[in-house]
Amino acid sequence: MSAKNENESKNKRTKLERRAALERLLRRGTTDHYIDTALYDFEYAERTEDVRWYRKLAREHFDGGAHIVELGAGTGRITCPLAKDGHTIEAVDLMPKMLERLYDRAEGQDWAERITLHEADMRALPLEDASVDMAISPFNALMHLYTWGDLLACFREVYRVLVPSGVFAFDVQLPDVEWLTWDPNERHAVTPFEHPETGESLIYSTNHHYDHATQICHINLYYDEPPPKGRKFRPPPKPKRLVRLAHRQIYPEEIRALTGIAGFELERHEGDFRGRALTGASESQTVVCRKPA
Ligand SMILES: C[S@@+](CC[C@H](N)C(=O)[O-])C[C@H]1O[C@@H](n2cnc3c(N)ncnc32)[C@H](O)[C@@H]1O
Known part of the structure; x- marks a missing residue:
């Protein structure tokens, strides 16, 4: 092998090794935090503004009960209050442990039967076309989609499963x-x-x-x-x-671009759960978009 070929093959190997190391890190970065589910609930016990925001949205848009898919439902922090409010929830999550905790939280409650658990990826939803009124993805769950292509795949899936005029709401951090x-x-x-x-x-x-x-x-x-x-x-x-x-990190223009490319109309893109404008000082981006009628 010539010195040039040897160098090329070494570079290729290094690139592949770097890619494999990143994939390992991302695998841990998507799972580690969702194994000790008691600790997860303890750490976020005081996070309640977002719960109120999703409940209010569902109530405003669908008085009397909606069929909702939740992407990255986790331990049911948002799922259970929505089910209590009378909505029917398809709770999608990749992590069996998070879904087990959700199951335990709901078990024995008279609203538990309104929740269906799906161990699935939000980029390939196990639901029929035009079968849900609303899709939500609370608390940075979309930040586990690591490329714009993954995000777009997810948004297209949401578009597919929503009924015409269906609502898609999510929140992610504003990159700081x-x-x-x-x-x-x-x-x-x-x-x-x-x-x-x-x-x-x-x-x-x-x-x-x-x-x-x-x-x-x-x-x-x-x-x-x-x-x-x-x-x-x-x-x-x-x-x-x-x-x-x-x-x-998902920058505001990416949200505007990718929701648009997926076919949604962006109704609200704000800076918190109180309806304040998105500015450089905002911590979150709260987004509400709609599939056209
Ligand atoms: C920060 S937690 C949010 C959980 C819950 N929605 C809440 O507000 O507490 C993110 C959740 O997304 C899930 N998740 C990450 N990537 C996913 C994917 N590609 N498909 C489905 N769920 C995913 C994780 O397992 C985790 O439960």
Whole structure:
């Protein structure tokens, strides 16, 4: 093999290895955070504004009960209140553990029969064409679709399963370039807590690394043992537990472009759950679009 060919083949190998490493990271970034479901519910117990927003939307658009598909339903934080309100929900999620927790949360309730669980990918919905009134994707679930092609595939699936005039609502973070470019070696949000199930004392901390080329933010959530009494917490060289979380940043113009290309009419694109305008200071993007009549 000539030196040129050898170099080309080495470059190809390096590229393939890099691709494989990214895929491994993304696999963990889509699953790690959704294994300890008791901890998931504990960490987001105070997140309630979004629950109110989705309930109000469903009520406003479909008084008397809608047929709704929820993409990335998780442990049912939003699913269960919607079912209580009289809606019928197709709860779609990739993670069996999250769906098991949803099942446990609903079991025995008189509204439980209005929920159907689907272990499925939001890019290939297990539903008939024009079979649901509304689709929702709460709490950054769409940020687990790592390319614009994945997002478009999902939006096209939503379009397919919605009835004419059906509503599609979701929320994702507004990319915060200042936060994304924080020093990836520093730890933030250092917080002691007790595990909700085991009672174990732990220290939570986090950092992240943003890849500008892929728009993916690789977040690390660390769970460590607390330091001896009176001593300051210092991150150990090897964490007790490391949870990877990967979030693709979705910029406002991508939302406008991809919802449009998928055929939706964009009705609202706001900066929070209170109807405030989307500005540089917004944390979220709340989006409501509609399939034309
Ligand atoms: C941040 S959680 C949101 C869960 C729930 N909607 C809530 O508001 O608490 C994101 C969920 O999306 C699910 N998910 C990620 N990628 C998915 C995909 N491609 N298809 C279906 N579900 C997916 C995860 O398993 C996880 O349960």
